[in-house]
Amino acid sequence: MSAGPGTLTRPLAARIAALPPIPAVAEAQSDAPPVTDSVIAAASAALERGETHYTDRAGVPALRKLASARLQRQFGVSVDAKDITITCGVAEARFVTLRILLTAGAVVCPDPALRSELVGVCTLIGAPLLAAPPVNGAEMRVLYLSVRDLGDDTLIGLAAAQPGTYVVLDLSAAPFDEAPGVHPALRPGLATRTVTIDGLEYQLPGWRVGWLAGSDMADKLRGFKQALTICTTSVSQWAAVEILNTHEARG
Amino acid sequence: MTERPLHALNNANIPEEVRAVAGDPNRLRFAMIELAAQMKDTITLGRGDPDLATPPHIVAAAEHAMRAQMTAPLPIAGLPELRAEVARKLARENGLAVGAGNVIITTGGQEAVYLIMQALIDPGDEVLVPDPRYTAYDDAILGAGGRIVLVPTDHDDAFNLRAEAVEAAITPRTKALLIVTPSNPTAGIVTEERLRQIAEVAIRHNLLVISDEIYEKFTYDGWQHFSIGSLPGMADRTITLNGFSKAYAMTGWRVGYVAAPEDVIGAMARVKALTTGPAASVSQWAALAAITGPDTPTREFHAIYAERRHLLMEGLTSMGLDYSDPRGAFFLWTNSASTGIHATELAYLLLKEGRVLIFPGTAFGDNWAGYLRISVLQPTDQLREAVARMKPIVERYRL
Secondary structure, eight states: OOOTTSTTHHHHHHHHHHSOOOOGGGSOOSOOOOOOHHHHHHHHHHHHTTOOSOOOTTOOHHHHHHHHHHHHHHHOOOOOGGGEEEESHHHHHHHHHHHHHOSSSEEEOOOHHHHHHHHHHHHHHTOOEESSOOSSSOOEEEEEEOGGGTTOHHHHHHHHHSTTOEEEEEOTTSOTTOOOSOOGGGSTTTGGGEEEEEEOTTTSTTTOOEEEEOSTTHHHHHHHHHHHHSSOOHHHHHHHHHHHHHHHHHO | OOOOOOOOOOGGGSOHHHHTTTTOHHHHHHHHHHHHHTSSSOEEOSSOOOOSOOOHHHHHHHHHHHHTTOOSOOOTTOOHHHHHHHHHHHHHHHOOOOOGGGEEEESHHHHHHHHHHHHHOOTTOEEEEEESOOTHHHHHHHHTTOEEEEEEOOGGGTTOOOHHHHHHTOOTTEEEEEEESSOTTTOOOOOHHHHHHHHHHHHHTTOEEEEEOTTTTOBOTTOOOOOGGGSTTOGGGEEEEEESTTTTTOGGGOOEEEEOOHHHHHHHHHHHHHHTOSOOHHHHHHHHHHHHSOSHHHHHHHHHHHHHHHHHHHHHHHTTOEEOOOOBTTEEEEEOGGGOSOHHHHHHHHHHHHOEEOEEGGGGOTTOTTEEEEEOOSOHHHHHHHHHHHHHHHHHHOO
């Protein structure tokens, strides 16, 4: 911007320089899997019956129930559908979760691949991102796990022992039909301090459907999502219903 | 307009779920929506969600995109063809000197507001916001560490924005002025004459201007929409926000756009990569069909809203309720102060006893306990029914 005596350009230039560059993974992808005929039919049917308005801000109830059922079937974890919020992709689920949970303290993310995906968000919200718990008294506010971390009982035990620490289990990169370990929410003391993030980044990458489930922060998470995007794209949610219904039918 | 003192909010007349959020405008709106959802046979005149269907040619474009497997993720800033068409539209219709590089496609207009504030506002910066306001802006401004400074507008001026009021609110920390025209909630318009005066203030004080023009297609009685970004000296300091939700009845598709200098767009894109990623591909293909297709549906929507607006105006007059001149958008900003009842209480009584959902003025700022925002987004038979239900309640409770 070149307006005025230069007072606009300096703050803006500095702010732009501080923002992380757009991750390469977020650029256009031409190798997304084809969308199945049944999903296309379900999405078309939704459009034809007029599903083009705002949905419930937390998401289409049918999708939230399916997400709840999925969590129950995969891990034996019970999260009421009312504590599940459908998001515009896993990106929004991550952003909303970290933005709300990180009132102070650091994010600890042991998985290097996942950690690299969180660098941008943590930079934007000003939260330290660490590979291991801090040793000098700094607070581990969020323990951010991938399925590869589910065997690390020490780390999860540490989170359980710290009353102000939340655990986030990010399932977005996990194989869709597997139950890869014991969910942290089943650990005594962690049920209300665990958020599960999941989505259909593989099945519906361009449709932008994810969700976040659980914890005593569910209302605040939903409130911030609503403030950010009001609701998730309606037709995408109905496509997601078809996918999760199909998986449920397979058992 | 006759003034009379309003009684204070009588907490005994409202339930706990409303009382608990009465001081929080965003939560108050959602509490009212949730209460209405639990009732049967409710006429919803609250939310700004058009009841009309997305036009068939737009739905057809989405279905084509799905069948042709054109649903892979798009670039963060949006489908290139859509950005180019948005730029053409803004140049042609709004006089903005922009190209595709000045445009970003967002996941709805709400995200656009958030991205703008994240890209532009530093902690402690002040943003001037006309009062009353759609308080969803608050989250975005406060989330960036900014401060909201209200600029008064008033009924006798049809809630037009005055340059002298803007200038009086400026401090050394003022970074930006937010303009919403046509306005939610007042249905007012900031006229070209006033925008020219405001532009002079913005240039003189080196301010950014954020112009939310999402209701631009809906102006009435000869009033015209005007984009401040088209004025000399304003291109480099104006961020114009618009979308597809209102003009094309596409609220559920979640696709909007912003036009701004390229470095601002670049900053917004970097934030967007972290907040939601690209807007849904199906929605962007649908939006492309909307912006390149016939404008007949939008003109039909306009005619429908105009008729409904007129019907409601007559209905409110028959109840003895005044309203600000509804020059644009699809609301009636109704002065309920003549009843003597606090708007939060009156809105609740209308919902509880009449099953008519209307938002109290307090959902748009603390100063508006004598106002209601009524939307025209229901068929005419429902609007007639709503008026018939409201009238005896207003009469019964008038103090």
